[in-house]
Amino acid sequence: MIAGIDEAGKGPVLGPMCVAGVLLDEKKLDALSRIGVKDSKQLSAKRREALGVEIKKLADKYFILEVSPLQIDELRKIMTMNEIMVVCYAKVLEELKPDRAFVDAADVIAERFGENIKKKYAHEIEITSEHEADVKYPIVSAASILAKVRRDALIKELEKKAGVKIGSGYPADPKTISFLEGWIKEHGSLPDFARSSWETSKKLVEKFTKNQKRISEY
Numbered sequence: 001m002i003a004g005i006d007e008a009g010k011g012p013v014l015g016p017m018c019v020a021g022v023l024l025d026e027k028k029l030d031a032l033s034r035i036g037v038k039d040s041k042q043l044s045a046k047r048r049e050a051l052g053v054e055i056k057k058l059a060d061k062y063f064i065l066e067v068s069p070l071q072i073d074e075l076r077k078i079m080t081m082n083e084i085m086v087v088c089y090a091k092v093l094e095e096l097k098p099d100r101a102f103v104d105a106a107d108v109i110a111e112r113f114g115e116n117i118k119k120k121y122a123h124e125i126e127i128t129s130e131h132e133a134d135v136k137y138p139i140v141s142a143a144s145i146l147a148k149v150r151r152d153a154l155i156k157e158l159e160k161k162a163g164v165k166i167g168s169g170y171p172a173d174p175k176t177i178s179f180l181e182g183w184i185k186e187h188g189s190l191p192d193f194a195r196s197s198w199e200t201s202k203k204l205v206e207k208f209t210k211n212q213k214r215i216s217e218y
Contacts, residue, residue: 001023001024001025001026001060001096001097001098001099001100002023002024002025002026002029002098002099002100002101002102002139003021003022003023003024003092003093003096003098003100003101003102003139004021004022004024004101004102004103004133004137004138004139004140004141004142004143005019005020005021005022005089005092005093005101005102005103005104005140005143006019006020006040006103006104006133006134006140006141006143006144006147007019007020007085007088007104007106007147008020008040008144008147008148008150008151009147009151009169010081010085010106011170011171012168012169012170012171012176012195013169013170013171013176013180013194013195013198013200013201014069014155014158014166014167014169014176014179014180014191014193014194014195015069015151015154015155015158015169015193016066016067016068016069016151016154016193017066017067017072017088017151018064018065018066018067018147018148018150018151018154019064019065019067019085019088019089019091019092019147020062020063020064020065020092020143020144020146020147020150021062021063021064021065021092021093021095021096021143022055022059022062022139022142022143022146023059023060023061023062023096023097023098024058024059024060024139024142025060028058028060029138029139031058032055032058032138032139032141032142033138035051035054035055035058036051037051037055037138037141037142037145038135038138038141039132039134039135039141039144040134040141040144040145040147040148040149041134041144041148043145045152048145048148048149048152049149051142051145052145052146052149055142055145055146056146059142061095061096062096062146063092063095063096064146064147064150065088065091065092065095066150066154067084067088068193069192069193069194069195069196070192072084072195072197073195073196073197075087076197077197082106082107082113083116085106085107085113086106086113086116086117086120087120089103089106089117090117090120090121093117093121093125094121094122097123098125099125099126100125100126100127100128101117101125101126101127101128102127102128102130102133102137102139102140103117103127103128103129103130103133103140104130104131104132104133104134104140104143104144105129105130105131105133110129110130110131111129113129114127114128114129115127115129117129155168155169158193161193162179162183162191164179164182165179166179167179171198171200177200177204180194180200180201180204181204181208184204184205184208184209185208188209189205189209190204190205
């Protein structure tokens with residue numbers, strides 16, 4: 001059995017990270033290409049959603065790990081983001097238990113990322129860890145689609161909760177920054193779905209709260 005693993009949401013300042021894994025019998029791998037699976041970034045949101053349904057039907061098993069902003073902040077107190085990624089990928093492998101896995105490397109040294117996952121994983125496994133694996137291998141593309149579709153759905157839920165558009169959640173998105181600025185100005189703190197350990201968060205909090213008087217000063 002072959003597995004592909006990829007993530008959506010490693011870098012955003014808002015919302016969770018989703019790490020998805022897809023498990024398939026090797027004989028079914030060609031079917032992924034036939035249904036039009038490719039890297040999630042090359043697909044429209046509507047196409048991703050449609051493919052996500054097809055992938056779930058085709059997969060022998062799939063698993064999506066959701067890591068909340070609070071969990072990410074807590075883990076970053078004791079490990080780097082790359083180490084968090086290793087732990088998350090290993091957890092997905094534990095759920096799927098494949099004979100071989102293809103993973104999209106979340107480390108500048110792709111081979112090291114694969115080796116670190118093998119150290120965390122409790123069973124013998126062959127891992128192919130490469131940059132842009134989501135482009136090269138349809139099984140990883142399938143995982144990237146499930147991860148992206150799930151994260152997009154969670155972002156929509158957060159927008160409903162906030163009652164305002166929050167953008168993609170990435171620091172480079174002006175809508176996201178505008179939302180955060182407005183929230184901090186109004187509430188004096190970050191929303192609970194922001195990653196407080198991100199530099200973007202720290203700078204915005206400092207910018208918009210440093211001149212606010214403490215209650216004790218009145």
